[in-house]
Amino acid sequence: MGAPQFSPVTPEFITRLQSLVGEANVSTRQADIDLHAHDESHWPAHPAEVVAWARNAQQVAEVLRLANEARVPVTPWGAGTSLEGNSIPLQGGLVLSLEQMNEIVKVHADDFQVTVQPGLGYKDLNEKLRRYGLFFPPDPGANASIGGMLANNAAGSRTVKYGATKDNVLRIQVALADGRLIEAGCRSVKQSSGYDLLHLFVGSEGTLGVITEATLKLWPIAEFSSAAIATFDDTESAVETVVAVRGSGLEPAALEYIGRDNVRLMNTIEGLYFGENIALLMELSAAHQQTLLDGLATLEEICKEMGATSFRGTTDTAERKAIWEARHGSLEILRRHNPDTRFMSVDVSVPISAYPELVLHIEGVLQEFGGIPGYLVGHAGDGNMHMGLSYRDDASYEVARKINERVVHKAIELDGTSTGEHGVGYGKRKYMQREHGESLDVMRTIKQTLDPNGILNPGKVLPDAE
Amino acid sequence: MGAPQFSPVTPEFITRLQSLVGEANVSTRQADIDLHAHDESHWPAHPAEVVAWARNAQQVAEVLRLANEARVPVTPWGAGTSLEGNSIPLQGGLVLSLEQMNEIVKVHADDFQVTVQPGLGYKDLNEKLRRYGLFFPPDPGANASIGGMLANNAAGSRTVKYGATKDNVLRIQVALADGRLIEAGCRSVKQSSGYDLLHLFVGSEGTLGVITEATLKLWPIAEFSSAAIATFDDTESAVETVVAVRGSGLEPAALEYIGRDNVRLMNTIEGLYFGENIALLMELSAAHQQTLLDGLATLEEICKEMGATSFRGTTDTAERKAIWEARHGSLEILRRHNPDTRFMSVDVSVPISAYPELVLHIEGVLQEFGGIPGYLVGHAGDGNMHMGLSYRDDASYEVARKINERVVHKAIELDGTSTGEHGVGYGKRKYMQREHGESLDVMRTIKQTLDPNGILNPGKVLPDAE
Known part of the structure; x- marks a missing residue:
């Protein structure tokens, strides 16, 4: 399988695109191109040649058929909140935005399910669900689009109890590269019928198809909630507490898990105290x-x-909200303190x-590179660790890149x-061979089968064939 | 894609098979052929030509490579407890038994995980895990093999809280038709890396590959448990209670959910009373x-x-066990009363x-066919309903077949x-087109890609191409 050969976007292609989605929904304006050239990651922007907004599933399918015939690459677009360049149109071509497909199709309240269009925002969805006493739990922090969350299998703070996005979706409608519109999964929470295409498309980052509708699992909002902060003097005690x-x-x-550097930053918020070292x-x-x-x-x-040095539990709603706002805002606080x-x-x-070995390894690597701060925050209950590695120039970028690579290699070595x-x-494409070995060949075969011309989000997930 | 062309098992094939797994692990004895010709369903038995027992993953892979080259069909075998003919060697050829691969490879107690071979029994696994205070929750009733549970995505009474088998597996090793041995998933509970091959193989019933090892999610055994029986006079009240x-x-x-006919049967057990009508x-x-x-x-x-007419809750361990034994033994009780x-x-x-509409539909269809008993038992919390349709001869078999079909069509119509x-x-192959529509073509393409000669468990999951 060689690298796919793409064609440039021609005036004729744009005319055909306009006839499919309407003239007003196709743009080559610089402002629109710029807006859809980058995500929220540090990866460099790349411009598409044209941006189009689909308004329904049929349009998505027809646009894909057109692009497939014309060999124009298509990068699907939700909210642009991804963190690994997932939605950057690396090969130019068309950015197909789902932003206008942002409606709730149906709330199935008795089933704890909702059917939505892919452009709907995560926070907007939960805002609208509140009056049903239900919520969609994967919690990516940002107001990601539901389609983007599905495409990336996003997760967050509440995954430890409720699972990741892939665990909270029952049925999707997907447009394939050749313009077919199929459904995968069903609204029954149990299904042992045929191959699990649902989970093949979920997490495939728009490289196998574009999700045009989804039925999500919802959960009852708990009657009573509490927050607790425990502080620790050493990594081992903190992580063994997690276990x-x-x-x-x-x-x-x-x-x-909140590491030292972040604890100090978060203590600057009035009324909150996360200790002086490590906090859970x-x-x-x-x-x-009473259960609570x-x-x-x-x-x-x-x-x-x-071995916690302090413990503070609270059922006070205002205090609980302040604590979680601090946690979710930790990257923002970090940026504010380092403009x-x-x-x-x-x-x-x-x-x-x-997890202890991973955290100690990270601390060791940070020391090795001169004790630079790591700003660790992790969804410890899941074994997931994040870090914000700072850089200002090429030299410090290279340091950050090396640290990231060392940490990734260690995680894979630890069965992670x-x-x-x-x-x-x-x-993360460069780590796929190391992480998946021969499975990567199977992934390539599936990509080839479902998208033989390679038009769907090229340059993502799978490393280039050697 | 035409029907696959198979070759008969030759003496040369058997010799090569013996050289791979050892002479003692290859059998053409009638007793072994008979034992591996049927599952626990009503579907007619069909003999394989030869049975072989693999002792490790490498052997499984090598046997598949051999069979693929020789165009001999392979039906993988776990414990033979399936209920839709899933493990019947319809095309003869080789039954590849995993029964001897029945070891726990490793208990990862701190991770709430266990790595096992596929031939290990579900009940045997949980027996061995008890001393860790952990258990593997999908509860198929029978002592199914873990490999079979994964292949079929088995589920049961505890799925309402803990999920099905597919929700409780993190990593598998799979032998492909061409003899490659790959891994899918990883031991981290979170992974958003590459295509979800794990869930593609889980539930594929041995038609895409043979699972040779798996790492499963475990759960802490709850400190305190209770059972409760609520009785109802009508279907609607019972099912609305479920919601x-x-x-x-x-x-x-x-x-x-326990239907009228089963309630009456289960009442025959000394010391238990499930009311006179419908029980939850x-x-x-x-x-x-106290929480309990x-x-x-x-x-x-x-x-x-x-609207429950009675409610009995108990935290007494003996009573709780008796209630659950009655539930799990309901098919056996049914058989004992109808020899x-x-x-x-x-x-x-x-x-x-x-669920109410489904249950009322079932009751209506049973009435239509002369009020024959349906013996309904359902995992109501999941919307899952079982029925035991009795038959004694061709005429009553035809009635059972028709009722089953009407119920399946209704379930699909209800987004199920x-x-x-x-x-x-x-x-259930005959319902795949109705249930999946165009997705079935994608499933066929994936089968063709991973098993181009169609040697893996032929005649299962996908209906024959027309």
């Missing part, structure tokens, strides 16, 4: 107030037993038992993965 | 005794409010909101599936 909490049967709704940030939820209080007591007992600095986002995940939740995109 | 319990945030570990059987589990008691109180409140009768097993699943947990096997 102990996971083993207690408490089923926390969040279980986060936890959430419990329950259907009864019992849970908090058990949690405190476990943390103290494992001249850019950050490379690290995202690796390992089995929980390997190069990416827990940000996806492969452009940035 | 209400699911919405309460109680997260029951089981939520089962529920389980709650918790880390604290609070949960039971809430559950009783909900059931009474929704001259065979049963066709029905397995459909729908969104929970469609022809099979919630038994898999497609041989029996």
